[in-house]
Amino acid sequence: MTDTLTHDPQTTDAAAPTFTDRAGARHPLPDTAAEAQVRADDRAHVFHSWSAQALIDPLPIAAGEGSTFWDYQGNAYLDFSSQLVNLNLGHQHPDLVEAIQQQAGRLATIQPSMANDVRGELARRIAEVAPGDLDKVFFTNGGADANEYAVRMARAVTGRRKVLSMYRSYHGGTATAISLTGDPRRWANEPSDGSVAHFMGPYAYRSSFHADSPEQEAERALAHLEQVITLEGANTIAAIILETIVGTNGVLVPPPGYLEGVRALADKYGIVYIADEVMVGFGRVGEWFAVNHFGVVPDLITFAKGVNSGYAPLGGVVISQRIAAHFDTVAFAGGLTYSGHPLACAPGVATFEVFERDGILERVRDLGERVVGPRLREIAAKHPSVGEVRGLGLFWAIELVKDPATREPLVPFNAGGADAAPMGAVAAACKRAGLWPFVHFNRLHVAPPLVISEDELVRGLDIIDEALTVADSYVV
Numbered sequence: 001m002t003d004t005l006t007h008d009p010q011t012t013d014a015a016a017p018t019f020t021d022r023a024g025a026r027h028p029l030p031d032t033a034a035e036a037q038v039r040a041d042d043r044a045h046v047f048h049s050w051s052a053q054a055l056i057d058p059l060p061i062a063a064g065e066g067s068t069f070w071d072y073q074g075n076a077y078l079d080f081s082s083q084l085v086n087l088n089l090g091h092q093h094p095d096l097v098e099a100i101q102q103q104a105g106r107l108a109t110i111q112p113s114m115a116n117d118v119r120g121e122l123a124r125r126i127a128e129v130a131p132g133d134l135d136k137v138f139f140t141n142g143g144a145d146a147n148e149y150a151v152r153m154a155r156a157v158t159g160r161r162k163v164l165s166m167y168r169s170y171h172g173g174t175a176t177a178i179s180l181t182g183d184p185r186r187w188a189n190e191p192s193d194g195s196v197a198h199f200m201g202p203y204a205y206r207s208s209f210h211a212d213s214p215e216q217e218a219e220r221a222l223a224h225l226e227q228v229i230t231l232e233g234a235n236t237i238a239a240i241i242l243e244t245i246v247g248t249n250g251v252l253v254p255p256p257g258y259l260e261g262v263r264a265l266a267d268k269y270g271i272v273y274i275a276d277e278v279m280v281g282f283g284r285v286g287e288w289f290a291v292n293h294f295g296v297v298p299d300l301i302t303f304a305k306g307v308n309s310g311y312a313p314l315g316g317v318v319i320s321q322r323i324a325a326h327f328d329t330v331a332f333a334g335g336l337t338y339s340g341h342p343l344a345c346a347p348g349v350a351t352f353e354v355f356e357r358d359g360i361l362e363r364v365r366d367l368g369e370r371v372v373g374p375r376l377r378e379i380a381a382k383h384p385s386v387g388e389v390r391g392l393g394l395f396w397a398i399e400l401v402k403d404p405a406t407r408e409p410l411v412p413f414n415a416g417g418a419d420a421a422p423m424g425a426v427a428a429a430c431k432r433a434g435l436w437p438f439v440h441f442n443r444l445h446v447a448p449p450l451v452i453s454e455d456e457l458v459r460g461l462d463i464i465d466e467a468l469t470v471a472d473s474y475v476v
Contacts, residue, residue: 006209017070019062035060047171050185066093067452069436077431078460080448081438085247085279085395086305088378090449095354096311103346111153112139112339119340122348126307126318129288132297133321138332139314139340143278143304144172146315147241149334150300151176153317154239154272156333157326162236163193164228165234166201168249171241173464180241183249184414199228201242202255205388205399206407214255222261234269239300244290246327247279248440253390259296266299272323273298278315282306283355283450285393286365293392299323307348314344364450367457368393372446375461385471387411390415398464400426400471410471422474428469435460437467 018026019034027034031438038060062072067090070076082088089096096443103118110116123137138153140146165171167182178186179193200208202221209220229237240262248251266273275298280290282303287293289301300323304315338344354360357358376389376396387401400410400423411423423439430437430444438445444464448457 014136017063017065019072022126029062029070029072029074031062031072034062038072066090066092067449067456072407076269076434078434078448078452078456078463080430080435080446080460082447082449083310084305085284085438085447086310087444088450089309089354089360090451093309093354093451094471095350096309099256099346099350100311100343102170103189103342105253107342109338109342110336111337116345118342118344118345118349121344122307122352123145123340125349125352126303126316130301130318131289131292134297134301134318135321136319136324137316138319138334139316139336139345140304141336141338141341142172142315143276143302144174144177144315146278146302147171147177147180147274147276147337148174150274150302150317151180151239151241152334153300153319153323153327153332154274154445156330157323158238158270158272160236160238161195162232163196163364164199164225164232164240166242166246167198167251168201168203168246169243169276170248171243172278183399197228197232199225201246202258203250203252204255205390215257218255218258218261221255221258222265225262226265229265229269232388233296234271237271238270239272239274239465240266241274241276241278243276244294245285245392245395247282247395250399250440250443251391251395252295253392259291261293263296263298264333272300272303274300276302278302278304280395283360283364283393284395284447286361286368287390287393288361290392306351306360308344308351309347312341312344313338314341314348316340358451360450364393367452367454368396371457372396372461375458376446379465379468382465383468383472383476384467391446394446394448396452396454398444398446398468400442400444402474403476410474411442413441415441422471426467426471430463433463433466435463435467437464 018028019031020026042058060072061069063070067079068076069079069091108304126137129133165180169182171177176193178189179196182198202217203218204214207217211220234370275291277289299320301318308314380386380389384404385400387399387407389398402408402410411420427437427439438447
């Protein structure tokens with residue numbers, strides 16, 4: 001399959017663009033004075049998330065185009081993280097920018113209790129591609145509050161309080177969402193929502209269940225989940241929430257039968273099944289929603305990020321008829337001032353138009369199967385530091401190890417400071433070569449914009465291949 005995108009993204013071989021300031025004036029790069037001002041304002045006044053403020057030095061960014069962004073020195077970086085795995089249609093996509101501009105010119109905002117054309121159209125389009133009878137949408141401002149509201153719906157419908165989620169997960173930084181989160185970001189925020197219990201999900205490479213095959217991993221992981229349901233009290237559990245493909249915590253693709261088994265357990269015990277698709281929805285794995293790849297229909301789907309590539313804050317919950325019907329005569333106790341904001345919904349509608357016109361889902365599946373998967377398997381065979389590669393579409397992980405035999409991670413779980421130095425060195429090698437990586441614990445994630453050209457994709461994988469020689473130097 002060849003690239004046929006109407007929007008041909010600029011590549012890293014192109015000359016760096018001009019930097020346009022807030023007054024609309026253009027300045028060539030490098031622009032040392034502008035960089036100094038951005039850095040000074042940031043360090044003096046911006047409080048950054050998940051960071052020790054005095055120990056960070058954020059890189060000032062001047063411009064972006066397609067799969068590339070530039071710093072104020074004119075250095076180009078292939079964006080292999082799609083920022084935070086949200087920039088599905090790349091930087092400055094003209095269709096999305098124009099949609100925002102046109103919407104701002106005709107109706108900049110309207111409260112959520114009123115009907116609005118662009119909000120309604122986006123909800124309809126989402127419902128049309130959602131599985132089963134999920135045909136209503138509650139809009140939020142992002143993924144964390146989408147998960148908050150999905151849980152609230154489940155609790156209201158079931159009359160139960162407890163929610164189960166995986167240890168290897170991330171569901172957001174707000175109160176219940178951070179409680180649902182399994183990774184170490186939860187620890188400093190405890191106690192929060194005390195009615196959350198965690199369980200072990202499938203992870204064949206590091207199986208908690210001593211499984212010998214993906215099928216056995218699914219079977220034993222489901223047996224464990226049912227045991228947790230029993231011990232926690234099935235009649236106390238409102239919902240099970242899980243990322244369809246675990247994102248930040250490993251790009252863990254569920255083994256055959258696992259999601260179907262979760263659906264069956266939810267049905268057996270009257271539990272609401274919530275699919276968190278904040279990261280993998282809207283084309284990341286070559287489907288509108290990743291559950292479509294597995295043929296599973298949850299009760300609720302949460303989304304954000306790729307719905308409009310993060311051009312304006314937007315998320316939401318796609319709701320099944322059964323859940324929605326509960327609120328036909330009972331008021332839903334929730335709402336947000338900016339729910340379904342027109343300036344966020346407009347690029348969401350444009351996203352659907354671009355996906356359909358440019359065959360985005362098909363090209364993601366093609367690039368994943370024909371380019372990324374085979375090349376990563378070649379890289380794994382070449383580098384002793386690569387324990388496993390896994391993924392779908394344009395969403396992959398390279399798990400790095402210090403010892404291939406024992407599978408000891410290249411850096412420890414939740415490593416920081418000197419312990420994290422090997423991964424820092426690998427990331428630095430990528431950046432020096434012009435690629436911005438997504439790094440988490442002992443993994444490199446491959447998650448470029450879905451509009452990336454094949455040449456850019458190959459170049460980025462070449463950079464990773466070379467950078468992994470750094471990781472190899474730590475192998476015992």
